[in-house]
Every structure is written in structure tokens, then in C-alpha cells.
Amino acid sequence: xTKSPSKPISFGDxxxxxxxxxxxxxxxxxxxxxxxxxxxDASGGQQRIVLPSSVNLTDDREIxxxxxxxxxxxxxxxMVESGVDRAELDPTECRQINHxxxxxxxxxxxxxxxxLIQLSTDYIFDGQKDIAYFEDDAPNPLNxxxxxxxxxxxxxxxxxxxxxxxxxxxxxxxxxxxxxRNILDRARIESELPMVKDERGCPTSIFDIGRVVSxxxxxxxxxxxxxxxxxxxxxxxxxxxxxxxxxxxQARQFEELAVEEIIGIxxxxxxxxxxxxxxxxxxxxxxxxxxxxxxxxxxxxLAEIVERRYYRYKTQWRRHCNHNSGTSSSGCREN
Numbered sequence: 001x002t003k004s005p006s007k008p009i010s011f012g013d014x015x016x017x018x019x020x021x022x023x024x025x026x027x028x029x030x031x032x033x034x035x036x037x038x039x040x041d042a043s044g045g046q047q048r049i050v051l052p053s054s055v056n057l058t059d060d061r062e063i064x065x066x067x068x069x070x071x072x073x074x075x076x077x078x079m080v081e082s083g084v085d086r087a088e089l090d091p092t093e094c095r096q097i098n099h100x101x102x103x104x105x106x107x108x109x110x111x112x113x114x115x116l117i118q119l120s121t122d123y124i125f126d127g128q129k130d131i132a133y134f135e136d137d138a139p140n141p142l143n144x145x146x147x148x149x150x151x152x153x154x155x156x157x158x159x160x161x162x163x164x165x166x167x168x169x170x171x172x173x174x175x176x177x178x179x180x181r182n183i184l185d186r187a188r189i190e191s192e193l194p195m196v197k198d199e200r201g202c203p204t205s206i207f208d209i210g211r212v213v214s215x216x217x218x219x220x221x222x223x224x225x226x227x228x229x230x231x232x233x234x235x236x237x238x239x240x241x242x243x244x245x246x247x248x249x250q251a252r253q254f255e256e257l258a259v260e261e262i263i264g265i266x267x268x269x270x271x272x273x274x275x276x277x278x279x280x281x282x283x284x285x286x287x288x289x290x291x292x293x294x295x296x297x298x299x300x301x302l303a304e305i306v307e308r309r310y311y312r313y314k315t316q317w318r319r320h321c322n323h324n325s326g327t328s329s330s331g332c333r334e335n
Contacts, residue, residue, distance in 0.1 A: 022046045022221040025070055025114075027105065028078030029053045032175045032206055033119065037076065040210035045218055058096060060104050067108045074217050075109055076117045077102055080149075084123070087145040088274045098148035099155070106160040115162040115220060117213060120229075122169040122201060124150040127277020134283050135167075135229045143274040153229065164216060165229040168209055169282050170201035172243070174305050183247050187259040195241040197264030201280045202233030203243050205301035215293050226290045231282035234298035246299060250306040 022045055028034045029050045038048060049070065056062045057079065067075065079097055081087055087094035102118050109116045123146035124139040141147045156163050174180045186193055212232050220226070238246075241264050251257060267276055284295050 022074055022217055023070070023072045024048045024074045024076060024217060025067065025072035026050045026076050026078060027057070027101075028080075031078045031080075032173050032178070033078035033080070033209065035175075036173070036206040036210035037078065037213055038210075040207065040214045045221060046214070057101050057104075060107075063101075063104050064108050064111065067105075067112050067114065071112065072114050073221065074115045074117060075105055076213060076217075077105055077119065080119055080121075081145065084143060084145045084276065085272070085274050087148070088143065091144055094144055095148050098145070099152045102152040103155045103159065106156045106163065109162070110160045115164065115227075116156065116160055117164045117166065117216070118152065118156055119209070120153055120165050120167045121146060121149045122167055122231075122233075122280040122282055123277065124153070124167070125277060125280060127199075127279045130279070132281045132283035133231070135231060135286055142277060145274070162227055164220070164227060166209070166212065166216075166232045167229065167282065168204055169231075169233040169280060170203045170238075170240075170243070171206055171209070172203055172302065172305065173206045179243070180247055180302075180305060183244050184251055184257075187248055187251065187257040189258055191258055191260045192263055193244065193259050193261075194263045194265045195239075195244045196267040196270075197239050197241040199267050199276055199278055199280075200237050200239050202235075202237050202282055203298040203302065204233045205296075205298075205305055207305070208232075208234060208296055208301055212287070212293055216291055219291055224291070230287045230290070231284050232287060233282045233284055233295060234301050235295040236298050237281045238298065243298075243302070246302055247306060250303055251311075254307075254311045 024046050026034050026037060026048060029052060034050060038050075049072075051066055051070075055066045079101055081094045081097040087098075102116075105118075106116050108114075122133070123143065124141050125133050125137065125146075126140040126142055129137070139150050141150050153165050156165065172179045183193070209232060241262060245262055248257060248259060248262070267273065284293075287293050288295075
């Protein structure tokens with residue numbers, strides 16, 4: 001796995017004020033999205049720092065003071081409540097993370113002349129459309145998760161002119177509690193895996209999101225005034241079952257798995273599961289025409305996630321453990 005770059009918490013001095021770099025503040029230290037953004041190669045035109053986790057993100061005064069002290073040009077909010085079912089169980093926390101925090105950041109950005117980049121979701125739509133959704137299609141969320149994200153979008157639009165809202169679809173990564181990690185953990189011990197077959201979307205790597213955010217910042221800092229909402233997603237669509245099948249096929253190149261059969265099930269058959277849209281395919285045409293950013297095929301992105309960011313990391317970790325096994329009494333344990 002690529003070594004995570006250091007995450008500075010203050011901006012350095014500019015060596016050449018004729019071409020000042022964009023000062024980018026990342027909210028959401030230690031989130032997978034923040035890590036992906038820091039691992040994305042910057043053009044050299046950005047200074048990236050992370051807002052320390054010591055800042056209380058439920059306290060407007062602390063948020064204001066943190067942004068005032070750092071004077072960023074851009075604020076990228078990587079804090080999202082990604083658990084659709086968990087949102088229904090804890091609506092207060094869901095609203096605080098998905099709505100209240102983005103609104104506080106928008107007010108602070110307006111006060112201190114910064115641009116807010118807010119990640120949103122395809123779950124603001126109801127999935128009844130048989131063709132791709134465009135940015136101006138009417139939203140109709142089916143669950144609290146989508147509702148709070150939509151409310152945040154609308155409030156940001158009313159509070160702050162200089163904003164970018166990126167609606168993303170079916171994110172996947174290889175970190176703890178990720179879809180990739182969970183599928184492979186189960187595939188090692190279970191012979192049958194049930195997976196949802198009747199919900200489709202555009203599988204999207206968190207590292208591709210990092211690439212898009214970085215490219216958008218570069219162009220906005222260079223003078224593009226193309227603020228507003230954009231759809232982001234990899235090329236192609238798939239069901240959760242198809243995505244899981246692809247993960248397992250990639251993994252079999254590196255190890256034997258216990259799973260013998262993948263069983264397609266309906267999402268509605270899972271007890272206690274929040275309602276979800278059946279088909280969410282996002283058109284990324286606006287992002288392409290405005291910023292020239294082309295979507296990458298999701299299978300290509302998934303292969304990179306599984307091979308480079310999962311198995312390569314595990315191999316390096318095992319080598320590290322084997323190297324230290326004779327000299328350390330603490331031992332090694334994979335997360």
C-alpha cells in the first residue's frame with residue numbers, strides 16, 4: 001500500500017508569492033476520504049493541511065476559530081455519516097454530521113472568503129429513473145441519510161456562492177469496515193455469500209474521488225468560476241452483487257477463498273435495512289464538459305484497490321511481522 005503522506009496542520013510559507021499555491025484545509029482527520037485525498041498526487045499548486053481531530057466539530061465557535069487561524073482558500077469536508085442503516089438508528093448523530101457540520105463550514109467559509117467542497121450522495125434521488133440522473137433532476141430521498149444530505153446541499157447553496165457539491169455513488173475502499181474488506185473477510189470463511197442483486201449504481205473508488213477533488217481545486221484556483229453541483233462516479237454501473245463478484249475474482253489471483261457460491265438476494269428482504277433506491281446511475285457529463293475530468297472504468301479502479309492497496313499492504317505487513325518476530329515480544333496483528 002502506498003505510504004500515507006504526512007498530514008501537516010499548518011500552512012508553510014510561500015517561497016514565490018507571484019504564483020501562490022492553493023491553501024487547502026481538510027476536515028475529517030483519519031477518515032478514508034481524507035487519506036485518499038492526501039495520497040492523490042497534487043500538481044504542486046496546493047498546500048494541504050488537515051484540521052486536527054482536537055477541534056470540536058459540533059462547536060461553531062471552534063470551527064470558526066480554526067478556519068480563521070488557518071485562512072484556507074478551500075475547505076474540503078471529508079466528514080460524512082456513511083452508514084445508511086446506522087443513520088436511521090441514530091438520527092441525531094446523522095443530522096449533526098451530514099447537515100449541521102456542512103452548514104457551519106459554509107457559514108465560516110463565507111465569513112473568511114473560502115470555497116467549500118462538500119461531498120454529497122446519489123441517495124438524494126429515489127432511483128425510479130431508467131436512465132442516468134443529471135444534476136438538475138428533481139431529488140426525492142427515500143431515507144434519512146439521503147434527506148439530511150439533500151438538506152445540507154440546499155442550505156449550502158443558499159449560504160455560500162463559492163461552493164462545489166460533489167454527489168458520489170457507491171464508494172468502495174480497502175480500509176477497515178469497507179465493502180472490499182468485509183467481502184473478503186467473509187469469503188475466507190463462508191462457502192455461500194448472499195449479496196444484493198436488485199440495487200444498481202456507479203461503483204466509485206475513494207481514490208478517484210481524491211483525484212477529482214484535486215483537479216477541481218487546481219482549476220478553481222486558476223480562475224475557473226464554475227461553482228455548483230456535479231456528479232462524480234466511475235464509468236459503468238453494477239449491482240452490489242456484481243461488485244462483490246468482481247472483488248472475489250480479483251482476490252482469487254492472490255489467495256484461495258472458501259466461498260463457492262454467491263447468492264443474489266433482494267435488498268428489501270434484509271430485515272431492519274433502510275429503504276434504498278433500486279437504480280442510481282449518475283451522468284458525469286457536466287463534470288467532463290466543465291473541468292475536462294473523465295471518469296475511469298470502475299473495474300480498473302477496483303483492480304487497483306484490491307491488488308495495490310490491499311494485497312500489497314498485507315504482504316508488506318506480513319514481511320514486517322516476520323522480520324520482527326524474533327526481536328519483539330509484542331508481536332504483530334493485522335487490523
